[in-house]
Amino acid sequence: MPVGPRELLLLFIYGMLHIASALPDSEDGSCAGGAPEVGALACARALRAPPAVALRGGEFEGTEFWDENEALLQEAWRELGQLHPYVYNPKPEQALTPSVARALAEPDPVEALLALTTETTVSGVYALELLSPSFCNDLQEELAHLRARSAAAPRDAHTFRIPMRTARLELTARRAPRSKIPMRRPNGMNRYGAILSDLGFRDGLLRLLATRVAAPLAQRLFPELVRAPEVEDYYGFSVRYEAAGGDTELAEHADAACATLNVCLGPGAPRGAPGFAGGALLFRGVRFVDPSAAERPQRAVEHRPGVALLHLGQHLHQAAPIARGARENVVLWLHGAGGWVRVQPYPAPA
Numbered sequence: 001m002p003v004g005p006r007e008l009l010l011l012f013i014y015g016m017l018h019i020a021s022a023l024p025d026s027e028d029g030s031c032a033g034g035a036p037e038v039g040a041l042a043c044a045r046a047l048r049a050p051p052a053v054a055l056r057g058g059e060f061e062g063t064e065f066w067d068e069n070e071a072l073l074q075e076a077w078r079e080l081g082q083l084h085p086y087v088y089n090p091k092p093e094q095a096l097t098p099s100v101a102r103a104l105a106e107p108d109p110v111e112a113l114l115a116l117t118t119e120t121t122v123s124g125v126y127a128l129e130l131l132s133p134s135f136c137n138d139l140q141e142e143l144a145h146l147r148a149r150s151a152a153a154p155r156d157a158h159t160f161r162i163p164m165r166t167a168r169l170e171l172t173a174r175r176a177p178r179s180k181i182p183m184r185r186p187n188g189m190n191r192y193g194a195i196l197s198d199l200g201f202r203d204g205l206l207r208l209l210a211t212r213v214a215a216p217l218a219q220r221l222f223p224e225l226v227r228a229p230e231v232e233d234y235y236g237f238s239v240r241y242e243a244a245g246g247d248t249e250l251a252e253h254a255d256a257a258c259a260t261l262n263v264c265l266g267p268g269a270p271r272g273a274p275g276f277a278g279g280a281l282l283f284r285g286v287r288f289v290d291p292s293a294a295e296r297p298q299r300a301v302e303h304r305p306g307v308a309l310l311h312l313g314q315h316l317h318q319a320a321p322i323a324r325g326a327r328e329n330v331v332l333w334l335h336g337a338g339g340w341v342r343v344q345p346y347p348a349p350a
Contacts, residue, residue, distance in 0.1 A: 039079055040072055040075035040076040040078075040079050041076045041079040041080055041181070043072060043076070044069070044072055044073055044075075044076035044181045044182065045076075045180065045181060047065075047069060047072075047182050049062065049065065049182035050062030050065055052185040052191035052192075053191075054188070055189060055191075055251065056188060056189060056251070057188050058185055058187075058188045058189065058191065059185075059187060059188035060188075061185070062184075066184050069182075073181065073182065073198070074198070076181050077146070077181065077198075077199060077200070080146070080181065082142070082145075083141060083142050083145040084138040084139075084141060084142045086138075087135065087138050087139050087142050087205065088200050088201055088204045088205060089203070089204025089205065090135065090204065090205060090208070092104050092105075092208065092212075094135065095131060095132065095135045095205065095208065096130060096131060096132060096135075097129050097130060097131065097132050097306065098132075099116055099129070100113070100116060100128070100129070100130055100213070103115075103116060104212055104213075109212070109216070110216045110217070110220060113128070113213065113216065113217055114217070114220060114221075116128055116129070117217060117221075117310070120301045120309070121299060121300075121301065122283045122299045122300075122301055124222075124283075124286065124311060124312060124315060125281075125283060125301055125309055125310070125311045125315070126217070126221060126309070126310045126311070127301075127307055127308070127309055127310075128213075128217075128307065128308045128310065129306055129307050129308075130209075130213065130263055130306060130307065130308040131263055131265070131306045131308070132306065133266075133305065133306060136265045136266050136305055136306050137266070139265055139330070140265050140266065140267075140328055143194060143238055143328065146181075146183070146194065146199060147180065147183065147194075184198065186237035186238060186239055186331075187237060187239075187256075189250055189251065189253060190237075190239045190240075190247055190250065191246070191247055192239070192240040192241075192242070192246045192247050193237055193238045193239040193240050193328075194237060194238045195236075195237050196236040196237055196238060196330070197235070197236060201236060202236065205236075206234060206236040206332065207234075209236075209261060209263075209330075209332055210231075210234040210236075210261075210332055210334060213261070213308075214231070214234075214259065214261040214308075214310065214332055214334055215231035215234075215259075215334055217310055218230075218231055218258070218259035218310065218334060219231065221310065222259060222312055224345040224346055225258065225289075225312060225342055225344075225345050225346070226258050226259050226312075226334075226342075227346070229336050229337075229340075230258040230259070230334070230335070230336050230340075230341075230342050231258060231259060231334040231335070231336075232335075232336050232337045233334075233335055233336065233337055233338075233339070234332055234333060234334050234335070235256075235257075235332070235333045235335070235339075236330065236331070236332045236333075237330075237331055238265075238328060238329065238330050238331070239328070239329050239331060240326065240327070240328045240329075241276075241279055241319065241322045241326065241327045241328075242322070242325075242326040243276075243278075243322050243323060243324050243325060243326070244326075246326075248321050248322050249279075249318070249319050249320060249321040249322070250318055250319035251318055252282075252284070252294075252316055252317065252318040253316070253317070253318065254287050254313060254314045254315070254316055254317075255313035255314075255333055256313065256333060256335065256339065256341060257313030257333035257334055257335050257341060258312070258313050258334055258335050258336065258341050258342055259310065259311070259312055259313055259334045260310070260311055260312070260313050260315075260331065260332070260333055260334070261308050261309070261310050261331070261332040261334070262281070262308065262309045262310075262311075262329055262330075262331050262332075263306070263307065263308035263309075263329060263330050263331075263332075264303040264304060264305050264306065264307060264327065264328075264329050265305065265306075265327075265328045265329060265330060266305030266306070266327070266328070267305070267325060267326060267327070267328075275324075275325055276322060276324060276325035276326060276327040277322070277323045277324040277325065278320060278321055278322045278323030278324065279303060279319055279320055279321065279322035279323070279327050280300040280301060280302045280303065280319075280320045281300065281301045281303070281309065281317050281318070281319060281320075282298040282299070282300050282317060282318050282319075282320055283298065283299050283300075283301065283311070283315055283316065283317045284296040284297070284298055284315075284316040284317070285315070285316060286312055286314050286315045286316070287314040287315075287316060287343065288314060288343045288344055289312075289314070289344075289345065293316055294316060298318075300320070303327065303329070313333065313334075313335075313341060314341075314343055
């Protein structure tokens with residue numbers, strides 16, 4: 001039977017109210033009203049995060065937003081769940097190449113690590129085959145899981161019936177997919193990536209790489225600038241470069257670190273990805289150490305999946321444009337307590 005204007009209007013109003021009842025109570029993700037059926041994940045997905053725009057100084061973008069919603073975001077990550085739980089706190093043999101895992105089990109692990117470490121074509125930049133291919137793949141998949149709408153969202157369709165004098169109608173109202181959990185940019189220059197400590201990696205994976213690999217090696221390779229106080233703490237994050245959108249390159253800079261470990265995970269997509277081309281690291285000199293450090297000619301070091309590059313934080317460098325595909329890296333900044341960074345060498349022994 002035909003439906004008149006009045007019934008259509010009632011149907012529209014009822015439908016809007018029904019859909020709204022399934023959403024968080026406010027656009028800003030505050031979920032006002034405390035409805036028990038609305039969890040942290042739904043509330044976090046409803047947040048309107050400030051966009052990452054600045055190519056320098058971006059660490060201060062939206063500080064108030066991120067500070068205000070920190071607890072909600074942490075709870076949302078827990079509610080989201082993990083795809084590969086072991087990557088957060090892996091055993092050495094699960095994450096590292098067999099040779100590095102064996103080196104850490106030696107009576108003198110630092111000497112064993114040094115034997116596996118080679119200087120690249122750039123003086124002061126060292127390479128170590130650090131992460132196994134399977135771990136690189138699993139970690140990339142975990143980071144993709146955290147970026148994407150991976151958890152089972154509430155129903156994306158609502159079906160209900162409205163009895164009327166003239167007809168019994170069925171309406172299915174489809175919602176757009178749930179938004180992602182907002183993810184803060186990793187540093188002041190990279191716009192795409194993640195602060196790994198925020199996601200649960202700090203006391204597991206990051207501690208393994210910092211305390212058992214990067215810090216001991218840095219103290220042996222750069223004794224004039226790096227001793228125990230200079231590598232007392234660490235900050236870990238991921239960065240992502242994509243030729244078809246997002247960050248494609250990074251301007252020349254020095255790191256907020258005494259020493260930096262930069263390990264390439266590879267193609268930045270799940271298993272079977274075609275890989276990437278371009279995006280080498282271009283180095284000049286070391287600030288406060290080399291005369292005219294910024295005027296020295298650039299020398300390139302190519303990224304290889306699983307290979308970590310270790311260099312002084314003040315070694316000027318930039319990421320060349322990525323020419324094809326996508327690349328994802330884990331970067332670890334080593335510094336003193338409270339973020340303190342030594343930039344001048346220790347006095348030479350008398």
